[in-house]
Amino acid sequence: MALRRKKSGGIGRPEGFGYPRPVSTPGGNGEARTGKPPTLRDVAREAGVHVSTVSRVLNDQAAAGRITQDTDERIREVARRLGYRRNSIARALRTGRTLVVGMVVPDVANLYQAGITRGAGDVLYAHGYSLILASTDDDPKHAESQVSAMLGVQADGLLYGVAREDDAVLAWLVDEGIPVVLFNRGAESREISAVLPDDRTGTRLAVEHLLSLGHRNIVHVGGPEDVSSTVNRLGTFEEVLQEAGLRGSHGFAHRHTEEEGYRVTSDLLEERPDTTAVLAANDRLALGAIDAIREAGRSCPEDVSVVGFNDMPYGDRFSPPLTTVHISQNNLGSMAAKLLLETIADPGRPAETHLAAPELVVRGSTAPAQTDRSSL
Amino acid sequence: MALRRKKSGGIGRPEGFGYPRPVSTPGGNGEARTGKPPTLRDVAREAGVHVSTVSRVLNDQAAAGRITQDTDERIREVARRLGYRRNSIARALRTGRTLVVGMVVPDVANLYQAGITRGAGDVLYAHGYSLILASTDDDPKHAESQVSAMLGVQADGLLYGVAREDDAVLAWLVDEGIPVVLFNRGAESREISAVLPDDRTGTRLAVEHLLSLGHRNIVHVGGPEDVSSTVNRLGTFEEVLQEAGLRGSHGFAHRHTEEEGYRVTSDLLEERPDTTAVLAANDRLALGAIDAIREAGRSCPEDVSVVGFNDMPYGDRFSPPLTTVHISQNNLGSMAAKLLLETIADPGRPAETHLAAPELVVRGSTAPAQTDRSSL
């Protein structure tokens, strides 16, 4: 009762605030305002025209001067007075388009993802779309139900950020013919558009940085084995090392969490005690790596350097500040959104893959290798 | 073409993966699969029954044994075979409920908010609802358009996390009679349910901690003036100080950002150079405060202690690790979601306000006050 009863001044505010009020101004309209919101029919009746005319006017479909200026204005005025708002459910049913897109991310509570969400959301909203969000915990089992929910609301397209190598959910999506663009992680298929970080360039930057600091015993903490970025980053890691005549060890984390970074790094450190640098596939893993290093009684960056990937927010405030590969989250998100919008508009267009340019940002977690530890 | 053409094995995966495939198995169904997804009518025709029967079966409305076991099974089988999925747009049109709720947060890219989103999302999904998300940048002007978009998709209810004192958008929402529950920030109105951090208790904990460390010259960095938590936190700050026979200065930030925290703290430090502790209304402001302290040539916590509020993720990794008041984001989010669900189910229920219990977590940004600075 409390909610429905209030008609104005609901929270004790003065009259005349600057926001649009779709409901009629008190006393401004003839028919008593029933509980139901006004429909096209109501507006039509009040304006003395047919609903189709109202529909066209309100959709700016007046096209080639099909409707009198006068009628047009009258309809708009009535609509405003009645507080008409289009029922987009009905519209969606009729047009087959919902103007909703779904976005599935590994973890909403991850800062890096949040930036992408932000970038995507901005462009989507600018185009009149709404964004529905789902978080899978980076667990493929969750992905299926989340995606199912999105198809449930008849999303016009999907932004899919949790692709795996043999991704059944993704296959399903493609099967269904719904527009999808991948972000963060790719799929082998070239038939799905994607916007991804440039893993290879980024990793090369990172490894070369480490090499230039004199590090020779470098290990790599990879992400889940069946994720494209893991594969690309590991591949490039080994490649660059090989070019330098070196070899590195690596391990795989099951998930992109600090705990996993800790676990994998601990193992690696035990296996290769002479390690002086670790390249993590992701900032959170890097954080875990730093924990492991400390746990092993060594320090970062004095004894072992760490470099991450993504440049998550606040990375500069950590102790030590994290050296990492920066990817513009906002750009990545907005590029993905734009691509999806284009795909929705023209489902037949060929898929394209965009690579977001990486940038190495050197901070406090990397330092020159101790050239001669025994001399200390 | 790329997207729509593929019918199976889209990304080169082996057959027989473990996920449900709503589309028919190749060759499994008689009628050619046209472009359009199957409807209730298709299922009905195939199963030789009326659509209403199919509808009831698929909605488990078979109620009191109204439908034969046999018919029931046959319908389900056909539905599965045809890959039928309910068109929730049509359903929403008919039922007037969309099973979508909107959530508006100040900033998606804020970790603290992300945790709340997470908590809310989990319970919503568990109840078959989808979550559409909007971020306002903590700018009331954005809020209006975002909320409008949510009403546009006919959300069944709203989780509103950006309430201000004279919040026109909120007033509008209440006017419209749409179920709303506030989180993070309250409104004066007792007619809207809310789940909020217990600002008073939390602030008291924080100030008492500072006092117990011997601090006597404490300043407060508040948030925007027209936000409930700002008012509550400032009020309690002054109250506790007064009980101790002290007085503190304070300033207001326009937004909850590091930049604003920096600005306000700088001003405060200049005004009261003898300050030895700052209580910030929020962790991000606290971070800015630390910046300001350093900029002023002093150090945290040695010269001046800082305590934040919220306990944002990674607060323990900052340098120095942040002493702050912990609020369980997950709980807060899930409580808000539950409350909203109840309100949607019964719009007439009286509003209730829940307070999330705070907990002081002492880390490295606070230290005992230098009892006698001049003696050093």
Add this chain to the structure above:
DNA sequence: GGGCATGCTACAAACGTTTGTGCAGGACCC
């Protein structure tokens, strides 16, 4: 001044569901 083009608006059929009600046939009771 009649026919024709043209400008403006109304008609009506969808879109895919849900759900109150109607109607058979069979079982049960007396």
Add this chain to the structure above:
DNA sequence: GGGTCCTGCACAAACGTTTGTAGCATGCCC
């Protein structure tokens, strides 16, 4: 063995839009 009740399903009317097409004026041309 007939009435009554239940069981199991079908009918049809919405929900609020959009949009192809029809229709009716009016103005213009010849």
